Amino acid sequence: MASKRYLGIKKETQFKTYVAPDTYIRIIRESLEENPNRTPIDDATLPEFAEFAPDLWLYSGDTPMQPRPDDLGHFLFAALGSKSVTNDGGIPPDAYKHTFKRGDTLPTYSGIVTVDDFARKMISGFLNTLDLEVGMGTGQERILHITPGWIVYKLEKWTEALPTPTFSTRKLLLASKATLKIADVDKSSIVRALRLRIDNGIPHSELFNFGAEYIAKVKKERFQVTGEIQIDDDGSAEYDRFVAGSTWDLKVDLLSGEVTGSSVPGFENFKLSVHIPKAVYESNVVPHADRRTRPAIGAPIRAYYDSTSEYSLKLDLVNKTAEY
Numbered sequence: 001m002a003s004k005r006y007l008g009i010k011k012e013t014q015f016k017t018y019v020a021p022d023t024y025i026r027i028i029r030e031s032l033e034e035n036p037n038r039t040p041i042d043d044a045t046l047p048e049f050a051e052f053a054p055d056l057w058l059y060s061g062d063t064p065m066q067p068r069p070d071d072l073g074h075f076l077f078a079a080l081g082s083k084s085v086t087n088d089g090g091i092p093p094d095a096y097k098h099t100f101k102r103g104d105t106l107p108t109y110s111g112i113v114t115v116d117d118f119a120r121k122m123i124s125g126f127l128n129t130l131d132l133e134v135g136m137g138t139g140q141e142r143i144l145h146i147t148p149g150w151i152v153y154k155l156e157k158w159t160e161a162l163p164t165p166t167f168s169t170r171k172l173l174l175a176s177k178a179t180l181k182i183a184d185v186d187k188s189s190i191v192r193a194l195r196l197r198i199d200n201g202i203p204h205s206e207l208f209n210f211g212a213e214y215i216a217k218v219k220k221e222r223f224q225v226t227g228e229i230q231i232d233d234d235g236s237a238e239y240d241r242f243v244a245g246s247t248w249d250l251k252v253d254l255l256s257g258e259v260t261g262s263s264v265p266g267f268e269n270f271k272l273s274v275h276i277p278k279a280v281y282e283s284n285v286v287p288h289a290d291r292r293t294r295p296a297i298g299a300p301i302r303a304y305y306d307s308t309s310e311y312s313l314k315l316d317l318v319n320k321t322a323e324y
Contacts, residue, residue, distance in 0.1 A: 024165035135193030
């Protein structure tokens with residue numbers, strides 16, 4: 001049976017100009033809300049509200065998913081705004097490595113979001129936040145989850161025939177095929193979960209102009225990367241790092257177990273690599289007792305800009321997609 005619950009997207013070439021989607025992704029759920037900001041007019045004349053101010057539309061919400069390695073690049077670029085690509089040198093190339101960092105601007109996307117027979121057209125959506133999460137276990141938590149947090153220029157009822165989507169069949173990125181290093185020390189054997197949030201700090205109320213009922217621009221403010229690492233009690237190594245206020249290097253590799261067909265080192269596997277060159281623990285690097293369960297640390301972290309690397313976060317994605 002064909003899926004009727006999905007997200008379709010395509011990068012736009014111009015803000016507020018719709019383009020038909022060409023990439024379709026299965027979603028876990030969606031919460032794209034339509035808020036007309038109908039504000040009651042308040043005065044001293046009547047004891048009740050009698051009218052409201054004209055509409056000022058704001059569309060926003062999330063589309064959580066478990067992306068395949070070829071779909072993932074769309075959202076990494078959408079959240080960060082700067083990309084570059086290299087290939088393995090084959091003719092034609094067997095694999096590509098896409099590097100994403102914070103840029104000065106954000107791309108916008110057109111799309112379609114469907115829930116059974118009801119669909120909406122998305123015009124000029126962009127990402128305010130992107131959450132990445134993966135953990136150890138026997139259930140869904142061991143699969144890389146992402147939650148794109150959208151702000152959208154306009155959502156409209158879809159009035160055409162629904163497209164027939166084609167979904168990627170690449171294998172998912174898994175915690176069981178991951179490594180995590182803190183300060184170049186492999187902590188993979190004691191990691192329980194990793195959560196990261198990319199936050200562009202977009203101020204909703206400042207996206208409007210005079211004479212406009214919809215947002216008029218894409219505006220970034222303070223860029224932040226925060227998160228949490230959950231690890232088993234590791235003596236006092238991480239606690240000592242926390243108390244000292246030391247900065248440290250975080251490196252994570254997530255693989256799917258699927259090969260690209262390339263034999264060039266660094267291009268052999270479908271893979272997401274995360275590098276935070278200057279991370280800091282913010283609080284709670286203490287193993288707390290909970291009955292007789294294994295002591296664990298759930299430590300909030302923050303990434304800081306590193307002047308040597310010239311970034312606070314770098315994401316490398318290896319797959320067989322030539323461009324995003």
